[in-house]
Amino acid sequence: MSADLIARCGDELYDAFVGRYTLAPLAERHPELTLEDAYRIQERFIARRVSAGESIVGKKIGVTSKAVQNLLGVYQPDFGQLTSGMVYQAGETIDLNALIQPKAEAELAFVLKRDLKGPGITAMDVIHATDYVAPCFEIVDSRIRNWKIGIRDTVADNASCGVYVLGDVRGDPRDIDLALAGMVLKKNGELFSTACGAAVQGSPANAVAWLANTLGTLGIPFLAGEVILSGSQSALVSVVDGDVLTCTIGGLGTCRVAFSGKSAA
Amino acid sequence: MTVTLNAEAITRLTERVEGAQTRGHAIPRLTEEYPAMTIDDGYAVQSALRARYLAKGHKLIGWKAGLTSKAKMIQMGVDVPSIGFLTDRMARPEGTEVSVKGLIHPRVECEVAFVTAKNLSGPGCTAADVLAATDFVLPAIEIIDSRFSGFKFDLESVVADNGSAALFVGGGRPRRVADLDLPTIGVVMEKNGEMLAFAAAAAVLGHPAEAVAMLVNILHDLGESLPAGSFVLSGGITEAIPVKPGDNVIARYQGLGSVSVRFVD
Numbered sequence: 001m002s003a004d005l006i007a008r009c010g011d012e013l014y015d016a017f018v019g020r021y022t023l024a025p026l027a028e029r030h031p032e033l034t035l036e037d038a039y040r041i042q043e044r045f046i047a048r049r050v051s052a053g054e055s056i057v058g059k060k061i062g063v064t065s066k067a068v069q070n071l072l073g074v075y076q077p078d079f080g081q082l083t084s085g086m087v088y089q090a091g092e093t094i095d096l097n098a099l100i101q102p103k104a105e106a107e108l109a110f111v112l113k114r115d116l117k118g119p120g121i122t123a124m125d126v127i128h129a130t131d132y133v134a135p136c137f138e139i140v141d142s143r144i145r146n147w148k149i150g151i152r153d154t155v156a157d158n159a160s161c162g163v164y165v166l167g168d169v170r171g172d173p174r175d176i177d178l179a180l181a182g183m184v185l186k187k188n189g190e191l192f193s194t195a196c197g198a199a200v201q202g203s204p205a206n207a208v209a210w211l212a213n214t215l216g217t218l219g220i221p222f223l224a225g226e227v228i229l230s231g232s233q234s235a236l237v238s239v240v241d242g243d244v245l246t247c248t249i250g251g252l253g254t255c256r257v258a259f260s261g262k263s264a265a
Numbered sequence: 266m267t268v269t270l271n272a273e274a275i276t277r278l279t280e281r282v283e284g285a286q287t288r289g290h291a292i293p294r295l296t297e298e299y300p301a302m303t304i305d306d307g308y309a310v311q312s313a314l315r316a317r318y319l320a321k322g323h324k325l326i327g328w329k330a331g332l333t334s335k336a337k338m339i340q341m342g343v344d345v346p347s348i349g350f351l352t353d354r355m356a357r358p359e360g361t362e363v364s365v366k367g368l369i370h371p372r373v374e375c376e377v378a379f380v381t382a383k384n385l386s387g388p389g390c391t392a393a394d395v396l397a398a399t400d401f402v403l404p405a406i407e408i409i410d411s412r413f414s415g416f417k418f419d420l421e422s423v424v425a426d427n428g429s430a431a432l433f434v435g436g437g438r439p440r441r442v443a444d445l446d447l448p449t450i451g452v453v454m455e456k457n458g459e460m461l462a463f464a465a466a467a468a469v470l471g472h473p474a475e476a477v478a479m480l481v482n483i484l485h486d487l488g489e490s491l492p493a494g495s496f497v498l499s500g501g502i503t504e505a506i507p508v509k510p511g512d513n514v515i516a517r518y519q520g521l522g523s524v525s526v527r528f529v530d
Binding site: 177179180181182183184191194195196197198199202233248249250251 | 335446450451465467468471502517518520
């Protein structure tokens with residue numbers, strides 16, 4: 001794709017994000033769009049958010065479970081950028097009015113205390129470079145109509161990132177069995193689903209290592225202090241006004257989040 | 266108890282199920298011949314089956330809970346789990362070869378097993394009673410095998426077929442319940458080196474001890490109780506996965522170690 005078209009697609013996504021409306025899938029309108037193009041569109045979309053005053057605070061990893069990979073026919077994860085405008089503090093209520101077609105995912109978040117510069121990063125390096133881990137919710141959202149996404153559309157749309165919140169419990173990865181730590185997700189007090197860390201690439205640390213290596217190859221910085229959402233351990237949960245979700249990770253603790261308002265779609 | 270079948274019919278069905286279990290052949294659902302059969306009729310057949318095995322010298326060592334996930338209960342239209350009895354003949358040691366000879370269509374499930382230190386009896390047995398009476402918990406693999414063609418069954422038939430009980434393997438690391446947060450224990454089921462199922466123990470009624478409490482209350486309805494020293498399988502945490510000779514299965518549990526078996530002819 002031409003640089004012009006890439007910029008135009010990134011701008012379309014940014015405008016849809018600001019205006020809270022959806023677009024027809026980009027890959028449908030531009031069949032020639034490659035995965036590399038999609039990441040360049042994402043770069044543009046994020047550059048627009050940064051020039052509007054936001055800053056990069058971390059990364060999210062998507063397409064980490066076998067089920068989602070089979071669904072999209074893609075056998076590696078993808079990533080998006082976390083920006084300052086996406087952050088909710090533990091205990092804050094998520095405002096659905098600011099979102100289009102949100103769904104929640106329960107994840108393990110990593111916060112780095114050292115830069116991770118791939119390639120050549122292993123899961124052991126990730127643990128070594130981790131300040132702490134925390135249970136979290138990512139509220140994914142899509143600027144693509146009815147979530148009709150393939151891998152190229154979701155990558156261009158910043159890996160369908162919406163907002164996120166980290167629980168206020170922190171764990172040291174040296175104290176937690178990252179692969180076997182169970183995850184219990186409840187919606188309004190009722191059990192919704194369970195999983196464990198291994199559902200994400202065998203271990204969430206493997207997903208973060210993949211990210212470090214991918215970013216290193218692309219020349220994108222991955223720095224101390226960044227937050228990494230390591231990939232969904234749950235099925236997507238639809239949320240509406242008044243809903244409360246909790247996710248509890250075995251040996252770590254709970255992230256609780258409440259929702260209010262009404263999303264656009 | 267609403268047993269509707271006469272003694273002759275119960276004997277007929279008991280012999281039919283015993284024949285299928287002993288010789289490893291599939292039979293049609295019992296409800297095809299007795300459409301009005303009740304769940305209590307199913308338990309009457311199961312009790313007669315238990316009496317036959319015990320008369321042959323098999324030793325009753327405990328019980329199993331089945332249909333312990335909400336999804337399965339809704340699917341079967343019931344609001345309580347089902348139970349079955351366990352004998353010494355069904356036990357296999359961990360880390361060994363387990364023959365599938367005599368099984369029809371075996372499947373494996375990951376479960377938390379309880380060994381009791383005190384007698385438990387219903388009615389009104391609670392999860393707290395179960396935890397107070399527990400000596401230790403340990404990880405287990407249950408090998409279930411429905412004797413009904415195509416694994417198609419209704420609750421009445423499956424209860425008569427002893428809750429599809431076939432074999433079980435306990436192992437791993439025994440733990441005191443006070444040292445664990447049972448609901449958030451994560452579990453991974455691997456077959457031939459591939460991770461196939463990811464869950465947390467809360468998948469069993471929110472807490473595996475809830476399933477044991479329900480089991481004790483069902484035992485009361487059957488005129489039985491759970492003596493100290495009993496072994497109880499609390500219900501599948503993961504979905505049931507088919508196995509055949511040559512398959513290696515490993516169940517890994519957070520904080521409880523792992524249990525493995527290799528299936529042979």
